[in-house]
Amino acid sequence: MKTLHDTPIKVHDIFKALPDQQRHIRVVLTNGVAGVGKTFSVQKFSLDWAEDLENQDVSVLVLLSFRELNLIKDEQYSLLTLLHVFHPTLQKVTAEQLAVCKLLFIFDGLDESRLSLDFNNSEVVSDVTQKSSVDVLLTNLIKGNLLPSALVWITSRPAAASQIPPTCVDRVTEVRGFTDAQKDEYFRRRFRDEELSSRIISHIKTSRSLHIMCHIPVFCWITATVLEHMLTTEQRGELPKTLTDMI
Template structure:
């Protein structure tokens, strides 16, 4: 089941905290570990004196290094994380024209990209703001797009980590990385730009408006496609002072247009469907993350597994299936593939290795379900078997996936899970099925956010749910989705 119908508008998020709730959390944030870090890292400050701008910016680097040096790939596992520098594989990034953006289903975009003979000069993420020899004007606003799971978030985190460790782009005074998932939670409130920075970066609490205007700032806004902000570049209020209160949307539009902090660099990431929210006249450089080249695919698996024989077997198997090999251009799909094939090649399972996308997703659900099974002593569950309880949970996840796919949602909150009959504590903690298929995002203002590990996993579960509805004659669900009567299985599969 493809979600073409959901790609023409930004996702809608439900059940986000009210303004009163976020205010309370912001007060808590101002006393966070980041502030404590600021007090520890500054050497012998005299009582009553300003730490000094440079000292504060140095503490910001420590904070960002701590935040991004460890990452979790795929599903969230508390207490576990890999060093980003150890697992990161360079992505293939090219400069694009806005008219070249594709709007078909994202899987088809991956297939199309593989058919291209690249004649472009790839751009390193560290050179994203550097002008090419034939470019005259400086690069101030960069818009980077790519399909879901292609590695955009890891890309900006790697850029930020390299800056924080003093390796690249040291002409930048401070990097302020904000996700639209975070900004959505304060979209109904009014801040000055200075206040907004203080809310999300308590380390910078002591930075004044005057100091902010002389800094070489880089704002990174990650995940435009997840934004619930109305970015109106036509009727927006002019904001040119960092102490002037305004809506979050107006702060962003004025930053992007250069009315507010005109010297600041802006980097926005997005899936292709949301790129149109930013006027082309405001963008100095448009780049596309193409994902992994063939050599980078192999590098990913060799980095992932210390066992060279295992990585070689996985690479060899993928090369026997064109569809699987193409999809491994998407980093998160490499993770799904690695999860499945590692399990199948290192356990006693005798099932045939998956050769199609449907096989791979089916095995992924089985592997993730089986990981949390409580085996009876001396007994193991047969590979194809899942318990009726697990089957029920998977169908509820399928309902969640389907209903929110129709609404364009890719993020869910606890209330959304409960509306589909999923008990968060029981399903996510005890059975573990949901934690393996859903990814719990970092707590933003203490409100957990959930999403499927990849859009295609959400689509697959939605398709499983619809097939279940068809085989069990749940006509109401089918009639609400299909515009015509479905009389046969062939009609259903062709719809």
């Protein structure tokens, strides 16, 4: 894909057009390496919506993981039934209500998908009560044949993102992890003991390997857990300077 814009964007603004954009943002594809925070971003977005803090124009938010969808990939569902099965709180929602309310579907973890997403030859489904396979429902939802007013957010690791044709995506975002300043902030917030956090930050900065890896949040968590244990117990020895040393 050609990069048209490379602009920082807050997670709760991903469906909002930039000042110089006129087009409607309906489908967003977010990619990022393992452990960088894609699922956390989804959870933060969902929590802020549920607590009436952000994106209150959305009436219903439906979060589905591809890991869960894999379990029913050989079964037949209508979109309405699928919602009822995965979100029992929506049992009373009717097809007529789906047509008029603003929905947001979040599909997390495309890289874990075992579905056959065929955007060229799949049957057209435009009725939320029409039964079909899960992969056909998804392709029609993404293409806009099914609930064209619904917003769709897909997360994926980079290698799997190409499963979604560029013509079906209105915006591509990337979770890039922590900046150097955010690494320091993470450790200072993680530990109330200022001396402990300072020692850990200092050690990480002396190790090029650790410092580079800690741009991925999950590595910050691993590093914090291991170094805290070593610095607060009787365990002796040189502090690890690589992920291999920690293991």
